[in-house]
Amino acid sequence: MGTATGKAIVLGEHLVVHGAAALAIPIPILVETATAHRGPAPTPVRQPTVGSMGLDMASLISDFAERFDVPAAVASGVVVEVSHVVPCGRRLGSSAAVVRAVVLALADLFECEPSAAQVYELVQSRERTAHGTPSGVDAAATGADGPIVFRRGAVRPVSPAPVGVFVVADSGEISATKDSVAEVAAILTADRDGLARRDWLVEQLDALVGRAAIDMQQGDLTALGAAMARNHDLLRGLNLSTPRLEGLIEAANTSGAMGAKLTGSGRGGCALALARDWVHAQVIGEAMLKAGAVATWAVALDSFAGRLTASASGREVAP
Template sequence: MREHPIGIGFAHAKVVLFGEHAVLYGVAAAAIPVKQLTMQVTASLSAADDECWVTFAGPGALPAVDPRRRADAPMRVLVSNTLAALGSRHRGVNLVVDCGIPQARGLGSSAAGARAVVLALADLLDRHIEPQVCHYLIQSSEQAVHGKSSGVDAAAVAASRPILFRDGVATDLAWGVDALVVIADSGVAASTQDAVGQLRRRFEQHPGRQAEFVDRALRIVRTATDGLARGDLDAVGRAFTRNHELLRDVELSSAALDALVDSAVAAGSPGAKLTGGGLGGCVLALARDLPQASEIAMAFRRAGATSTWTVAPGRVLSLPEFDGSRP
């Protein structure tokens, strides 16, 4: 094995279809990859043994990271842990993060960034990294960034197909519907950590609410997964709507998100909901075909969405997954 002048790592975005928040309480969650939104990290070794400099570029760019600032500690820890896992004695690296995933929108930008960093360092050092080790490193980074984290994002940004995630394990999600998913960005940044903490405090202040939330979420997940397996798009759509109502009832939605969901339903979507932590971020809607997806995307725009993307989850099954390694 020999070191390369630079290493390159890629990862893609994701959206949660159903089960967000509930996955932290033992309920399964489903997610799909969003491969048109990507994160690329380019890595090189630094002359300074203990320095880790990060420069952000692209539409999701953030200010350059000063490694001496406490706020940047999770990135330094991720780099240090990854280098150790790869058996490297190096500690100083330069990273350029080309971010094509909007930040703080529930699209998995932090998990995708962590995965791209891990793969870039593995490529730089010409080392193979096992998928389980890669997942552990990403999940450890997610815990540092968000606090309590289920692991669904770490799994979904590495997935090449729809997944069902429960108790730390991702399996293939049966996808029997010929449908599209239209995603809309509300343009409002939101913190997953804040949303998780808000829901936890709500449960602490109102005994019995957690059990009610989990019970409703379980029934939604069962309906949705059964509908997907049977090819019943209307059943899946109804489950989407109930999932949004569940999250709205615990005050994780907002007027902007509700307006986007309502606009999609008015445009003919079988079902729409917020996705991710809530309080802001994105919503998604089901579409029966491409013309309807276009109508829903236009409705989203009229309702205030800043960006939209259309995903065909059933088609990603045939797309190869690039793991960041050199041919």
């Protein structure tokens, strides 16, 4: 069996593709589970649900077998089943979580022990097929034990203070990462002014993420929330928000959220709010549901406190 979680980006959407740092958290309540077993050949592979973003399961099994010297005869007839939990098209890492869970299920079946870097690369290779030029943050965060800072394929674990609860709210609007990433990239690389804007945004996000990681470690929710609000302003300036997302964010802010923003590639998907505690998170979640969210999930930072987060890409950057 293999498992992986959904993820939410706290800071750094879009600019992470251009080299900026991003701060992300796993969503432990959203767990993808995959099982793999041998069936009577030639057993058709059971395709996972739409959250796989058109994953070619047979190709993934073949790629895994080739990389880990599993004989083709042994790999044939494998049945893979995925219990899809992370909603697709909401920018919560659905496709990466499905692939990671499947890779780990295959490793379990074939008694392989792939390194974190090998798992990351298998997931990232499928993310390239699904999204074109993914940053790699989804491939890393869906396998993390806690918050991470991600930059150019390198991961640094963040050990948060045991305060604060994130509330993830699903707008119900399906968002296509590949399209929005391409559109933003076109804006930021179209001409000299675009490139200058890109460089400025990367500088802004690097500073925000660097400071916010420290704020998270120190439990400074006021500063962390302010960074989220600032990041949302930058994303809104790239036309990535929607009226529904703005409504969810306004509802969270009206309920006293420490900060709120869109999370993921935008143009739909989810909003993210920061609450002081569980009681406050419930108040914010209910307000966001009344504002049109179709579902909410809470992630308490104390669930990560004191945990050692393995580098999901096999590399770490210095604190």
